[in-house]
Amino acid sequence: MNKYMRLFQGTAFSSKSSKEIQILKDYLFCINRDGMIEKVIAPENSDYQPLLDAYQGKDNFHQLAEGQYFLPGFVDLHVHAPQWAQSGTALDIPLYDWLNTYTFPLESKFSDLNFAQEVYDDLVGTLLANGTTTALYFATVHKESSLLLAEICAKKGQRGLVGKVVMDDPEQNPENYRDADTQTALADTEEFILAVKDLAKSTKQGVYPVVTPRFIPSCTDDALKGLGELADKYDAYVQSHCSEGDWEHGYVQDRFHKNDAFALHDFGLLRDKSVMAHCNFLNDDDVDLFTETGTAVAHCPISNAYLANSVIPVAHFHAKGVEIGLGTDISGGFSPSLFDNLRQAVISSRMLEDGVNASLPAGNRGVPGSRITVDEAFYLATAGGGESLSLPIGRIQENYAWDVQIIDTKLPSAKLPIFNENEDLHDVFQKIMYLTRPEHIREVWAQGEKVHSR
Incomplete structure (x- = not known):
């Protein structure tokens, strides 16, 4: 036999x-x-x-x-699942305007389970067709449709790590798209964690719940503290955005008088199972904190070219021992393909090394030692993603x-x-x-x- x-x-x-x-x-x-x-x-x-x-x-x-x-199989460390419905749209406007004019109105529609089913079913199938066997997903604030995304991953055979998004601050979020209040946000997150853990018992490839504050600007201090406690209680994955662009990085400095990384850490949100998207504006102290806590970076090279206001020094971060994988960041990144993103990772690193302002002398134009090879970019899309999630994949x-x-x-x-x-x-x-x-x-x-x- x-x-x-x-x-x-x-x-x-x-x-x-x-x-x-x-x-x-x-x-x-x-x-x-x-x-x-x-x-x-x-x-x-x-x-x-x-x-x-x-x-x-x-x-x-x-x-x-x-x-x-x-x-x-590819490991995609950053996907906004509902935004698949707007991929390729409105990438010519700043992040703050893009979120409020296009993204939040779209995400609010995912209270409709029929609409969520149509979009999520198509997205998971599309990612599988592009070679992505594992995806780390932001869903929406809606507990029911977020669970539906986990169920679709389980059914289609993709390893899905899914987060019900928390946006509880009434000052920072639109009235028609936010959690009802902080207590509801935390209760829904805990119920979501338990439901996905139950689903995982019958899912061969694995599905995992993820504690998901959208980013610091969308959450109250109480929500961030409560989410850190839930991550610790259930030994859960954590994902958020960290120092993505000038606006978000500056907002957190104004609110907490420290960088995003240290603010997140204060709330218990940087841990070995944490993956932070973008991270373009980390300084060396932030990077050292990521290394100490085992927090990984989801590098989203296509999205960063549109919305992040800088090129992430991925080679420098890697040299300092940070775990890094790749993310498509649908739909800030228009392509569902990590092939497209690993190519852009190489291109962006070369532009950072060589510089882009031709009016400057060649020696002053770029950041030496920034380039990565296609072999390194492939590692980010595969083994780097697996190491970031502490799973035997990639x-x-x-x-x-x-x-x-x-x-x-x-x-x-x-x-x-x-x-x-x-x-x-x-x-x-x-x-x-x-x-x-x-x-x-x-x-x-x-x-x-x-x-x-x-």
Whole structure:
């Protein structure tokens, strides 16, 4: 009787470190009933041929075709799920105006469960089709539709970390879109946490509740304190925005006379399971606090180009030991693809290093040492995201979840420019990073189950 639930054969790319790619050429990947990678077997291993003989021709044997490759499933650390309905809209106005004119009116509609079902169902399917097997979601202030998002993730096979958003300050939030009061916000959050934990008992790939103050400007001190206590009580994930742009960073300094990071920490919201979005304006003391507390950064390079007023020095933060992954920030970021975002991460880092003001002398124009490679950006989209969430995801190696996307470089309608059958595999990897579109992603698997195919 076959020992493994599934056996896969093919060439995989995975992160060996934050700067180095590992190429597993023609390996076997043995997946157990829990959807975990139990064994990774090289062609020269003595077990390789006997296993191949035992599984070939069986329904649970999966062999990649020529020109196909495995990548880890992507980990998206920052998605505003309701904003999928406005992606590509109004990105030409400042953040404060964008929120109040477009975003908050849209999010208020998610009290309607039918509307929420339509948008969330489409979003989760779209992210899976783009290779994203794990997503960290902001929902809305509505407890019921936030739970619906977690249920859709569970049903479709995506690993969803979902937060019911807290916006309780009547001075800072629109009358038609906020929590009724602080007590209601905290009670709804606790009920949401318990409901998602219950849902998780029957969800193979996992769903997780996330304590989610939208950001400091939308919350009262009492709400922030209560949310920190709930995170501690349930050992829950925490997410928020931190020092995203000039407006938010300045608002927190005016209110608390300290930077966002230290204000959040005072309320118990920086912890090993915390992921803070953007973080463009962190200084070195803030970064050290992130490192000490185990707080991760969700780097959203496309969104930052529109709304953050700066380029985040991601290489500097990483060098100081901060955990960093990538986020699409739908819809401040218009694209649901982490391929698009990892490309932009590289582009933005080069612009930060070289500078953008041609009237300045070259030596004064940029910030030396800021560039990252596409290998590093791939790490952020995969293993970096997994480390940020403290989950065994984002790598193709033993004791990690079988979360993979199968990339076909030989699609007749969209063939990648690979003309030498013996082309260096690292060069093939780079072409996949820069040129893959959704149609190249032929299958997506999460926790050992197929969740998308085309």
